[in-house]
Amino acid sequence: MTITIDLGQLITSEAKQAFSLERAKSIALDVINTRIEKERAALLTDMVGQEMIYLAKEAEAKAWQAATKPDLADYPLLAAEVGITADNADALAALWLSMADQWRQTAARLESIRLKTKADIGAAETLDAVTSVEDGIVWPA
Numbered sequence: 001m002t003i004t005i006d007l008g009q010l011i012t013s014e015a016k017q018a019f020s021l022e023r024a025k026s027i028a029l030d031v032i033n034t035r036i037e038k039e040r041a042a043l044l045t046d047m048v049g050q051e052m053i054y055l056a057k058e059a060e061a062k063a064w065q066a067a068t069k070p071d072l073a074d075y076p077l078l079a080a081e082v083g084i085t086a087d088n089a090d091a092l093a094a095l096w097l098s099m100a101d102q103w104r105q106t107a108a109r110l111e112s113i114r115l116k117t118k119a120d121i122g123a124a125e126t127l128d129a130v131t132s133v134e135d136g137i138v139w140p141a
Helices: 013-041 050-066 076-081 089-123 127-135
Strands: none
Touching: 013 089, 013 127, 050 076, 050 089, 076 089, 089 127
């Protein structure tokens, strides 16, 4: 005896729509994350350990500015770069702190976009709503 099963009758229209919606959400999140990655990459030096160097530079710059009579020998990263990027340690420390602040502001804007978009896509109940979320993103210039 052979039993023929019509799988089209087992998978309801609602189930198909739910699958389509979940798939659309997954694709939308991948697209958004890729764009966030691209935006971040435009501002980062892609070298192993470079992020640690930038954090160490920021820490040295803060310590330099907070010190009463700093000795450049106590600040190896500043000492290594004085005369290359800036003429003196004061100017270099100010530059490093400005760059760190600019990065932090940009990172905050991108993280806000990423988190809000993730939440909005998660809450979307239709394919059109997912598309609307994607189309409504205002990327930093």
